[in-house]
Amino acid sequence: MAADTAEGTAGTDDAGRRREQRGWYFYDFACSVYSTSVVTVFLGPYLTAVAKAAADDDGFVHPLGVPVRAGSLFPYAVSVSVVVAVLVMPMVGAIADRTGRKKPLLAVTAYLGAGATAAMFFLEGDRYLLGAFLLIVANASLSVSMVLYNAYLPQIAEPEERDTVSSRGWAFGYTSGALVLLLNLVLYSGHESFGLSESEAVRICLASAGLWWGAFTLVPLRRLRDRRVATGELPAGGGVGAGWRQLVATLRDMRRHPLTLSFLLAYLVYNDGVQTVISQASVYGSEELKLDQTTLITAVLLVQVLAVAGALGMGRLARSYGAKRTILGSLAVWTLILVAGYFLPARTPVWFYALAAAIGLVLGGSQALSRSLFSHLVPRGKEAEYFSAYEMGDRGLSWMGPLLFGLTFQLTGSYRDAIISLVIFFALGFVLLARVPVRRAVAAAGNPVPERI
Template sequence: MPVSAPPAALDDSPGARRREQRGWYFYDWANSAFYTVVISVFLGPYLIPVAKTAACAKDFPTVASGTCLDTFDALVLRHPGLGYVDVLGADIRPAAYFGLITTIAVFLQILVLPVVGALADHTGRKKELLGGFAYVGALAAMCLFFVEGDRYLLGGVLFILANLAYGASVVVYDSFLPQISTPEERDGVSSRGWAIGYLGGGLLLALNLVLYLQHESLGLTQGMAVRICMASAALWWATFTIIPLLRLRNRPVPAHESTALRSVGGSFRQLGRTLAELRRYPLTLLFLIAYLVYNDGVQTVIGNSAAFASEALKLSQDVQITAILMVQFVAFFGALLLGRLARSFGTKRTVLASLVLWTAIVAMAMFVAEGQALQFYLMAFAIAIVLGGTQALSRSLFSLVIPRGREAEYFSLLQISDKGSAFIGSLTITLALQFTNSYRIAILSMVVFFVIGFVLLAVTNLPRAIRAAGNEVPGRI
């Protein structure tokens, strides 16, 4: 039996919006700790040795565990048929295990996130869904503390669950943006949220790196220090999620099915209609494609920066870690800076200018001298200036070219298209390395993504796209 939407209209005064915006910012602060601390820094380097421990116990039982880990690659070289771990009946090299579970997590997001978006829009219970996914993800991440010894499968399952919940929560979180801000406020709100996220993730990472680097003086093993760091990120995520849950408000939606099962069925039907109706918004589709192209370049450069530093520049891990920290804090100011520039020069022009800077940055990679940490820091500093702003302003622009009442669905399409296209940049890097064996040329190949993305965005008539979606065109776009 259908139920009626809440009858009373919500207070949409500037004061009420600001209260929600301040709460909304804190979810970026909360979830960035998981992405920065767990995904970007600690989990991969920790989980691969766990998988190697399992392979040692299975294939080299006569070799002492510590000795086996230290000489694992040499043992595998002498015994190429050994040194695998079992994953659902498949033999997987430990070095490939983290990449495998990341691929599985991305694939599941492609399947699940559209349903999450449709369910959020269909039921209107965005706050409940945000909290539910956030706490499922935080609980799974907290349980990573128990991954030790040879428990590589437990680590893989927990990471997949945490990453899936993280992506689902971000879809719901992003869909609040057009509801809590006017078109004129959108750039500033999006930029501040992104900036605060970098600040939160950077602050916790700095604290964790102190613990990690001083673990011996604290009487901790390296593994225990890593596990504490990952658990702290989960606790941070769970604790600060309370703030947006207290501040954000659900919006009234049309009548919908009363049971959970019927709501999911209605969500699938609504998603099908959204995909079919996307043809009615060709300029929205063009913007989405432009974003996917240049954002693929952004994500690929960031994802390969550590390998570029170690392989092409021969820089130490200490340099890489300090560069990551610097990027987190400088990106906070960079996102705010680009948000202010957007108010003065227009959002589209600012994003286009940032793509020119991205092109110049990857071209610089050809000239950074081996062993020159200062030059690498300067390159990382330039990346940090444009990193957060490019993504924040793109999120703001996308929120303007999607129809009202379908925000979560369209942001789910943005998220899954982002995940689904990510392999193109990785494939380009792989092919460049295969044919040239040069990380400099591989990074330089990303110029293609920035140039094509620039052209597609430049030819997108954003005012017409905004009007076609039924939204108000800001005074400066």
């Protein structure tokens, strides 16, 4: 998404810019609880249980007449949501770029997602179709809203402060995720003392994430401002065509920087593995390892806390060994985590906690270092444009992991086979990244080559 040409950060006083930055942080604070509490912890096991309640004697449900194993419904719905998001992103991106009206679009996508999440309170009995529909709407809305959210960064932060501003937003998100998950743990583990059934407690946790998302979105909507652009009209062909033409133009420009494109491909592959492990871990823990919901919530809370420490630790390693080597090391650890998960015995919370700790230590760092390494490979003056392709490409491929996970379970009936199948993303990503000569790539992009990278 191109930065507005008529007005960026230039002419914005420091106090006004800081005010916008503080407001910007709060969207991460608002929406991260959806990723943590809904996708990572509660919805996977709960929607799977709802689907099982509606399944036939062979364990299949039949949405639109298509036979789907009940345990595959959740990963399939995640994959569909990603496809929907990728189809919508170019249209929204084109409208936002050419009108400068990012804030109203952010409001629409944020509240559509928050509303769908809050409506999950009504997911009970055998309403698996309602659950799948709400998941698709909420997930797609979050993805599109994040493109708009990220597009503000070049406008509210000077180049030398973008790393700091971006990192603070990331930290705000993990903080809110941990806080709300802790409250969820109290409600879920003590649901009987609150006079609630287990199902009611889960539905309240799901709905509360939507309410939190909607409430704290008010902060960025009050503090962020739209920028004037050179023209307010979309080019001929409409929003969708303009958006796709813009994305195609960026990818064509990337062909002049093939090493940058090579890194982006490697990132898209291994990040798909990361996102799939996070989204499917609770289903694996509940269905295959037979762990209760309290154990799963506590494990995810552990991941949230250690992700911050892991990112700081990996940042120190990167200063000594370079970002590329540190990321490669993290991919090796991710592969070991999947292998360990495959052999993890059922009903042993202590080993699941150990696995969660390992995930936490590499999760934040592998994502943060990937973003910072990519920033060195972007030609100067095209930061927003390239990071838009980075975001859209990320969303565009992140359906492959859940699809492979769901298909493997569909064919084998084994979650252990499904989880070990994800090794291919980390192995292939490792090979692709190892082949990228990052020092040459930085120089080819016209940027100064750091001493360690």
